[in-house]
Amino acid sequence: MGYDLHITRAMDWTDNAGQQIDETEWLQLAAEDVDLTADPAHGPFAVRFKATAWFDWFEGNVFTTDPDRSTVTKMLVLASRLAAIVQGDEGEIYDTAQQWPPKVLKDR
Numbered sequence: 001m002g003y004d005l006h007i008t009r010a011m012d013w014t015d016n017a018g019q020q021i022d023e024t025e026w027l028q029l030a031a032e033d034v035d036l037t038a039d040p041a042h043g044p045f046a047v048r049f050k051a052t053a054w055f056d057w058f059e060g061n062v063f064t065t066d067p068d069r070s071t072v073t074k075m076l077v078l079a080s081r082l083a084a085i086v087q088g089d090e091g092e093i094y095d096t097a098q099q100w101p102p103k104v105l106k107d108r
Contacts, residue, residue, distance in 0.1 A: 002065035002066040003065065003066055003088065003089055003101075004063045004064065004065050004088070004089050005063065005064055005067055005072065005075060005086055005087070005088055005089075005094070005100075006061045006062065006063045006086070006087050006088075006089075007021065007055075007061060007062040007063070007075055007078055007079045007082060007084050007085070007086055008021070008060075008061045008062075008084055008085060008087055009021060009060075009082070009083065009084045009085075010061075012087075012091060013061050013087045013091075016059070016060045016061060019060070020059070020060025020061075021057070021060055021061060021062060021082055021084065022060075023045055023057050025082070026045060026057045026062055026082075027045065027057075029078065029081060029082065030047045030055075033078075035049055035050075035074065036048065036049055036055070039054060042054065042056070043056060045057035045058070049071060049074055050070070050071070053067060053068070053070075053071040053074075055075075055078070062075075062078065062082075067100070069097040069098070069100055070097070072086065072094060072097040072100045073097040075094075076094070076095075076096070076097065
C-alpha cells in the first residue's frame with residue numbers, strides 16, 4: 001500500500017465539500033501544461049508526468065502515490081496554479097519538496 005499526496009483546496013483533503021477542484025478545471029490545467037500528458041488508459045482524469053510519475057483527479061482533489069521529490073515539486077507548482085495546497089494522507093502540508101518523505105514514512 002502506498003502513501004498518497006493530494007492537491008486540495010481544503011484544510012483536510014478528506015473533507016473538501018464546497019472547496020473541490022472541478023474535474024474540467026483539472027483537465028484544462030493538465031492540457032495546458034507541457035510536462036503533462038493525458039493517460040486515458042488509466043482513467044478519464046489521469047495524466048503522466050515524466051515516464052513513471054502520474055497524477056489523477058478524484059472527488060475534487062488531485063493525487064499521486066509514492067512520488068519522488070521532482071514529482072512533489074511539480075505538485076507544488078500545480079497546487080499554486082489551482083490556488084490549492086499539497087497535503088499528505090495524514091494531513092501534513094508540504095511547502096517544499098525537501099519535506100518529502102514525511103517522518104511517518106521514515107519511521108515505518
